[in-house]
Amino acid sequence: MICRSSARIGTGDMKNRTIEEDLSNWIRKAFETAFPGLIPENAPVEVVATANEEFGDYQCNAAMGLSKPLRKNPREIARAALDSCSLPDEISRAEIAGPGFINVFLSEGYLAEALRGMQEDDRLGVRSVGEGKTVIMDYSSPNVAKPMHIGHIRSTGIGNALDRLHRFLGYRVIADNHLGDWGTQFGLLIMGYRHFVDEKALLDHPVEELERIYVQSYQKSEEDPSWRDEAKKELVKLQQGDEENLALWKRFIELSLKEFSSIYERLGVTFDLYRGESYYNDRLPSLVEELKEKNLAVTSEGAQVVFLEEEKLPVCIVQKSDGGFNYATTDLATLESRIEEFDPDKIIYLTDERQQLHFKQIFAVASRLGWRADLAHVWFGLMRLKEGTFSTRQGNVIKLEQLMDEAESRAFEVVKVSSPDMPEAQQRDVAKSVGIGAVKYADLSQNPQSVVTFTWEKALALDGNSAPYLQYAYARIASVQDKYTERFPKSDLRAFPIRIEHELERRLAIRLLRFADTLFRAAEFYRPNLIADYLYDLAQVYSTFYQNVPFLKAEEGVRESRVQICGLVARTLKKGLDLLGIETPERI
């Protein structure tokens, strides 16, 4: 009843399709053959990874859903689909189970062949889907004169992971750090600088000092109205191009950037552009004019606003009644400039959850202006402390630097114990990779949209589901590979076939094959945590394999096969961690 054919699912022009795409195409064809013209285009006739291994490697749940429209028992539908075509080489068997699930088991021969294909591909079987497309990534974007705190790990870490992922997928990525370098805080800052600054502190800890004088100036403005008026005057002078104030403003930015840069360096984050809000100042008046000309902006309560009733959104203010511009204006001007200069296919904005409405408005106005670019607002839940939200005013802010220092020093203590023979300089390097990796991973392994509660325990975890666990798995493999070349210096690994015989080899192979699907899904939903989940799962299976299955001590042939599988796991871990911005030392 089920006959094997020698045909492969993939065809020449569809190279490098993922296993999920291949199987889904096959299963759809099977259903369409069994029920010609009766399967709707948009019906989810596809295959998904099974949650439980006893149900095979992939499963198709379509038969149940089709039961009603086809007026047939789901098991009969599944039977008919399977009988309508022969099994491709990839599949060793396909079974119908329960109410009508189709469980698909991949053949060991195919798995071995697929691993070989992955091994020979420097992209590990991930095709370059973004070739020829440009995407602008807007992330991190800290405010000048304010220290980066633990909350910035979210925008920066998630943004950078999506940045790296898109680059790997072949997109031309323009990472733009849209600094908060313009706004009402500068009046207070200038006043604070003139009256309270400690120049030495400003050189030693620029941002900390800037923040201090800002807070002091802010407090004074609360109790002293004349102070507030003075600050306002200074702000106006700045906006009108007063030389002295302009020079101060530039200095604040330079000092802040210098400090941000050192943080970015430690985090391994680089930007293509540092265009703050001020970069777009010149465009603000003409943008409002444009909106007025197109009858989009109208005067209401003295302000220029765009009504968005059709979109069921509140009004968007593009010019305040005092003539000033606000962040909606800036974001629109920024968008227009980006479209003009880069003609992007997509722009991805990373901000916290509070700006959802703001971006809905911006996107709505952009759409009315006829600006066509795929705009995505990727938001993440605010980071909180157990006691609640943190804020400068409450004085319970944990600085990013402090977190990184703590992470590195804790990692260093562990390295000293577990690798006592390692030279100290190397121990410090490892501690850096491990510590920073731990901090990043703690955040990246969570669903971006969930509200996260910061705990030192979790942010600095060095065991369990953590970056060091993955780095450790990687380092073990690196060590195995070195030992192999030491013991068998003349051996040509690749001359030996990859064999999938042991149950754990099979489980590893299945996971390795899912790498591409995982990356595509992570990019589609803007969720680096899918990559983290995947890597952790892979590393877990590997650790079990490592602990329970001999390889250097196995007989020749088995040994070479296993070492090659190890090599693929290593490359996949390395690439995956790299996409998360996490380093993989060869020894830890």
Place this chain on the structure above:
RNA sequence: GCCCCGGUAGCUCAGCUGGAUAGAGCAACGGACUUCUAAUCCGUAGGUCGCGCGUUCGAAUCGCGCCCGGGGUACCA
């Protein structure tokens, strides 16, 4: 008031967009290092998936209504 999130093991979180018996880590308890790195592995224990009703072959997942927490809601960003 309206809108958007979230509520899953003692704690911190996953749960592949409706699938089969809800999973990890930490913490707890019991085992495994003269061996390929024990930052590891194996095992035990731990659940009314906030509550109720509904949709259907099937709901942690979708809809409605409550309860609790967070955020937003015309000139801050």
